[in-house]
Amino acid sequence: MKIGVVTFPGTLDDRDAARAVRLAGGEAVSLWHADSNLQKVDAVILPGGFSYGDYLRCGAIAAQAPVMKEIIKKANQGLPVLGICNGFQVLVESHLLPGGLIRNEHQHFICRDQKLRVENVDTAWTNQFALNQEITIPLKNGEGGYIATKDELARLEGEGLITFRYVDVNPNGSMNDIAGLRNERGNVVGLMPHPEHAVEPGFGPDTDAAMRSGVDGLLFFKSVLNALVNA
Numbered sequence: 071m072k073i074g075v076v077t078f079p080g081t082l083d084d085r086d087a088a089r090a091v092r093l094a095g096g097e098a099v100s101l102w103h104a105d106s107n108l109q110k111v112d113a114v115i116l117p118g119g120f121s122y123g124d125y126l127r128c129g130a131i132a133a134q135a136p137v138m139k140e141i142i143k144k145a146n147q148g149l150p151v152l153g154i155c156n157g158f159q160v161l162v163e164s165h166l167l168p169g170g171l172i173r174n175e176h177q178h179f180i181c182r183d184q185k186l187r188v189e190n191v192d193t194a195w196t197n198q199f200a201l202n203q204e205i206t207i208p209l210k211n212g213e214g215g216y217i218a219t220k221d222e223l224a225r226l227e228g229e230g231l232i233t234f235r236y237v238d239v240n241p242n243g244s245m246n247d248i249a250g251l252r253n254e255r256g257n258v259v260g261l262m263p264h265p266e267h268a269v270e271p272g273f274g275p276d277t278d279a280a281m282r283s284g285v286d287g288l289l290f291f292k293s294v295l296n297a298l299v300n301a
Contacts, residue, residue, distance in 0.1 A: 071298045073291075074101040074111035076141075076157075078132045082119035083154065083266060090266040091115070094291035103135040113150035113194070113294050114141055116157025118210075118264055128171065128213045129159030138164055150194035150294050151258045155211055158250070158260035167251050167260050168226070169218035174211070175243025183275035183284070184209035184263050185237040186249050190230055193256040194297040198289040204237055205286035206275045207268040214262040216244035216251075226251065234261050265290040 073091045075098055077084045088098035099111050103121075108114070121132035132138065138160065145151045145166055153161035161167045174180060185206050188199040199205070218226065223246055226232055234250035242262070250261025265287030268274040275284035 071113070071295050072097045072099050072109070072111045073294065074099045074108055074114040076101045076103060076114065076116050076137055078103040078119070078121035078135065080120040080123050081117055081156070083117040083264065084119075086264075086266040087115045087117040087154065090269040090287065090291050093269050094288060094295055096291065096295050101137055103132065103137050106136040106140045108137070108140055108144065112298050114144075114152070116141075116151065116153040116160050117266070118155035118157060121156050121160065124156075124213070127159075127163065129156060129161075129163040132156075132160045133163035142166060145258050148255065148257050150297060152195050152290065152294070153258075153260035154264055154266065155214070155262055158262055159213070161258065161260040166258050167253060168222055169216055169251070171213055171262075172215045172217055173213050174215055174241070179210070179212040180214075180241050181208070181210040182241065183207070184241060184249075186234045186263060187237050188233070189235055190233045190252055193233060193252045193259050193293075195259040195290050195293050196233055196252075197296055198293040205289075206277070206284050207263045207265050207287045208275060209241060209263040211242065211262050214242040214244065216242075216248045216262075218245060229254070233259055234263075
């Protein structure tokens with residue numbers, strides 16, 4: 071299966087996302103922001119970084135890129151799309167996911183290993199997790215505070231569209247402890263933490279078993295391959 075990884079000016083984690091795809095057993099395909107050709111990929115990842123230097127609003131300029139016009143079209147037709155950190159911001163700015171992401175409540179950039187609870191496993195990117203499973207993956211952002219109107223929050227809660235919540239500590243002031251969302255169809259998922267940084271022993275978060283041994287993030291990428299095989 072071919073998984074496209076988009077690079078915008080300022081993207082930092084595209085190579086990490088591509089490596090995660092390969093470790094899960096997929097084929098990573100590089101996609102350029104100025105090219106609307108998706109090269110017949112089976113899914114797309116919008117990786118983390120600072121697209122266009124976070125000018126205007128995080129993700130706002132990237133959402134207008136030629137590649138995004140095609141991704142939006144295909145996502146609305148069912149193409150699996152994962153937005154990680156800046157990629158989540160791009161999904162929100164593209165209106166593929168609702169709400170907004172603002173400056174962290176404490177006004178500081180944060181980098182830490184973050185515990186999450188899996189709230190929804192009925193998506194292309196979470197089907198290999200167990201419901202309510204607690205996982206730990208790295209978090210690094212300055213504008214990760216999720217916001218939405220009262221009515222929108224009620225809809226997200228009522229329709230089960232929240233995919234991940236922060237556990238033990240809310241690191242950025244996100245409403246309802248929201249760390250990640252899905253769309254109604256379940257093919258689009260966005261989250262602020264970085265699963266691509268928890269896919270390989272020796273480089274992930276610390277666990278009770280050993281330092282840097284956490285690989286909880288690998289299940290995101292295995293999930294989409296599973297979804298594609300069984301589509």
